[in-house]
Amino acid sequence: MIKLSGKKIGRVTHYYSKIGVAVLELTGDLTVGERIRFERGGEELFEQEVSSIQIEHKEVKKAKKGDDIGLKTEKEVKEGAEVFKVS
DSSP states (O other): OOOOOSEEEEEEEEEETTTTEEEEEESSOEETTOEEEEEETTEEEEEEEOOOEEETTEEESEEOTTOEEEEEOSSOOOTTOEEEEOO
């Protein structure tokens, strides 16, 4: 198994399939424009650029450790998927 690079910054706690939004519980900081990767069970699901972050339905440019955020995803992602910042 290949160990993928990147720092774990959170996990998916919920996914709204109708609007394509994942709720993430952050364990690290995240800024719009950064690249992230979703993994589940050590398997890479997909990578994407962060295009928008919402906290309490308000658009923000940056979120920090401990925040619960809404994030538009390019593909469906399941609860429990881990999120890594791609260096």
